Amino acid sequence: PEITQQIFLEKGIPHTSSKLVVVALRNAAEEMQRCLRELHLAETNIDFGYTLLSHPGGRTLVALHVEDQEFAQSVLHNAG
Template structure:
């Protein structure tokens, strides 16, 4: 192997944070059942978004240990999908939202979904973004002095 190291997955497309989209029946307690299964394994939900309909709900979560969650969901027959998010620290809080959105608009980077983290990494608010092009979003936001957080930044 050459003296240069291989690029990591994080180096190729920027910091990654995994989002799980869980498909649940729309019944009382369904979400609690999932959270209990995770908490029993000392895994915490760090961010959550719920979209429900008459029969089903799609719950999008970011967790403290995504590597373990996939296997847990398979063991418990919980249907899910995975995608990568861009998580942005808002050093000045909510007042930076307009600047963040303007930067993504200028780069024509579409936002498919967004939600705040329950936790406050480094004591500051953070926003999870599901965007059309993660590399573009990371590059543009970094050029505007936003801090992009990785899974290790937000996990305990």
């Protein structure tokens, strides 16, 4: 990220950066519902989310921008 940011600065390209939580899902529909439910129960906000390119292991990768990255990671890790 630092090299990319440096290139953007050198080229005068406006940009922002943010930390994301990336979740790897085996069964996307079922596990995404569980993921969202756990974050909802923990009362944390999701600003936005989007899918990433396919994972070599066949998992669906979802990037989430959340209100508190460390808290969301902890919630999801503890939920399994």
